Amino acid sequence: MAESRPTASVLVTGSELLTGLVADANGPFVSRALGDLGFEVRRVLLVGDRPEDLRSGLEFVAGDDLVVTTGGLGPTADDLTAEIVAEFCDAPMEVDTALQGRIHAKVAGWVARTGWDGPALDDSIAKQARVPRGASVLEPVGTAPGLAVARAGGPLVVVLPGPPRELTGMWPAALASPPVAALLARTPRAEPILLRFAGLPESEIAATLRDIERELDTSRVEVTTCLRRSELEVDLHPLPGAEDTARELSGRIVDAHRRRLISDDGRSTDELLAGALLASGRTVATGESCTGGLLAGRLIDRAGSSAYVAGGVVAYSNEAKSALLGVDPALIAEHGAVSPEVARALADGARERFGADIGVGVTGVAGPGGGTEAKPVGYVCFCVTTADGQVLARDPQLPGGRADVRERSVDLAMHLLLRVTGVTGAGAHR
Amino acid sequence: MAESRPTASVLVTGSELLTGLVADANGPFVSRALGDLGFEVRRVLLVGDRPEDLRSGLEFVAGDDLVVTTGGLGPTADDLTAEIVAEFCDAPMEVDTALQGRIHAKVAGWVARTGWDGPALDDSIAKQARVPRGASVLEPVGTAPGLAVARAGGPLVVVLPGPPRELTGMWPAALASPPVAALLARTPRAEPILLRFAGLPESEIAATLRDIERELDTSRVEVTTCLRRSELEVDLHPLPGAEDTARELSGRIVDAHRRRLISDDGRSTDELLAGALLASGRTVATGESCTGGLLAGRLIDRAGSSAYVAGGVVAYSNEAKSALLGVDPALIAEHGAVSPEVARALADGARERFGADIGVGVTGVAGPGGGTEAKPVGYVCFCVTTADGQVLARDPQLPGGRADVRERSVDLAMHLLLRVTGVTGAGAHR
Structure with a gap:
């Protein structure tokens, strides 16, 4: 069935990506964009900077309709993508003198500021202005131009720079370039x-x-x-x-x-919650123990969140729970710091201290130590309370290690908050 | 030069990875681990779940000494990695009845809790207990076993599950399995x-x-x-x-x-800071505005952090800064909420309220709104104060968008905390 969609692959180059020290952002960006444009994305391939890596990578994806490469367009000798793509497309490399002039003009300001100049710089620019004959040149965002060049009987190859800011900046020009636009015109697009x-x-x-x-x-x-x-x-x-x-x-x-x-329209919990809080004019305050600030951090992830986040307290110790959020020490003594009762007191305390409409309390055993038979690692108590008397509580046993338990706790707290705002799946749907 | 090292590739499977909706964590983990073990990692290939994707991917990397696959070991019909690898290695699939029994035992608790059971579950388990003849079975972390199986005259293929927690959990067993251990014994290892x-x-x-x-x-x-x-x-x-x-x-x-x-020994700021605080017996409290809990969350990332994190307050509004951390409203009126003076008051307030030895205050303009000519987006004030009178302050202009500014702010606060503990690069070095 998939035969009716054009296929695409992404070839990500950069030896540093193979060390695992840095995560590739370009593969996900390009593959998502291509999928949304109607392509069937068949693979994302990360290879090193050596000519043979690039060559074998290009041959591997040569059966696709479109290949997007990222990286290897810099000024240094190990940046070889343009040359290898030219070879793959059987097109000789030529200096584009107009492009060379434009790159010179682009770096003029930088040269003036830094004082760097001279033959090494001229060589760099000359290298970056060499393009395969017949290629569409994509104007540089940094100093490296992108390219769109076809192999006879093979794929259209779009060559993009590696720095994510340059790549995303060049993306609209890549789509608008004549060979890509022609391919897109033949690509039926269906909304996901x-x-x-x-x-x-x-x-x-x-x-x-x-x-x-x-x-x-x-x-x-x-x-x-x-x-x-x-x-x-x-x-x-x-x-x-x-x-x-x-x-x-x-x-x-x-x-x-x-x-x-x-x-059912792609909106996330965070988006729905922000919308519901803004619409109702209500504010939230957090009282966190095991999540230690991550819930507050998640809540204020969004721009404009100061309108609905009143603030929060990270109260790890019993003393802090009592001193900052007014949790009764007797309550902690009776039920333990990790208990539904203390979660509720944290929610109420946060709500009252910050004068918020909604309070959320989280206390749990994140591990790896501190678990008991009755309250093992992963046992977390949640409570959301509102100024008008709503109370929503949960105390699940969450799976995984310390980081998992804390992440899942933040997720669950966000869901409980969303539920308290009255926004439900059924409401969001149609 | 690199000829003297064995080569490896990583084959990451999962159609969801090609949508760009989710970033692959397994490729970076495995490639880094393999590099540290002395392998030359030649490529990381992400492919979909279809048999032909897996087949062509395996053939592409068949020239390497080691291939690690991730994903496609689930119980559903589109999880085909074990079968395709068996075909690639020319080994028939057989049910490992002992393994089948162990998977049954693993899911027994889950079945008891959820009430889910029946023929569908039995089928799933039977599928997951089918392994290529001659393969080393890696004990399941979830319900899917891993495998190590060699192709005659070709690579050793190590088959690992896709969920990152299962993959990392199984990694030590993969390295210890006889065929991998034998390959590692032939791999000259140089300490990075x-x-x-x-x-x-x-x-x-x-x-x-x-x-x-x-x-x-x-x-x-x-x-x-x-x-x-x-x-x-x-x-x-x-x-x-x-x-x-x-x-x-x-x-x-x-x-x-x-x-x-x-x-110079790979230790991170977080690790050095935790060590220094534990060694000195000092505690930290945070007063955060623009970082909104992320600094506290970062500090308590590490197990055992309750020994040195006293707690924190997220004080977004001026009222909260005054009510919870005792910041003088006159100070805010005079210098503005984003000012070195208020950063110091947040640090002092947090330290005093939580009875901590070290306080850290962060207040800034995270954006996208709220910037002025004098205090543009990215302007952030930091202050670390100690009970014995040390004060360390910074107010840089940080680049990037809202998320960048907040992340960099947390990084910078961690560096300032490390500096106040007296641990320096020179001290850590040799």
């Missing part, structure tokens, strides 16, 4: 649908899909599921002409799991 | 050296390396640099026999930039 669920295991979605497939031919909708931030993302990519099927499929999945739905 | 610097631009290290190369043949030491958490990591990987050269090179780099050195 993104569903988000909370607390739904992947196996449940798999079972639902199997049920639906008995009645509905879903073979022209690519479904991928992925667990992220404790939410299950279900991504429906219709092949050309299958948009109605994708909508029908989406509706049926939502009907089967409406209670777990966060959104 | 990791240097960390604060506030050093990459171009400076490049210039230093060029200077050193005039006097020292460094061709057998692979040097990669990478900027992470506002620190420059310089990774020196000696090829076999070049350990002395790597040590010499490391010493010269350190000598050239000793003032900027954080550590």
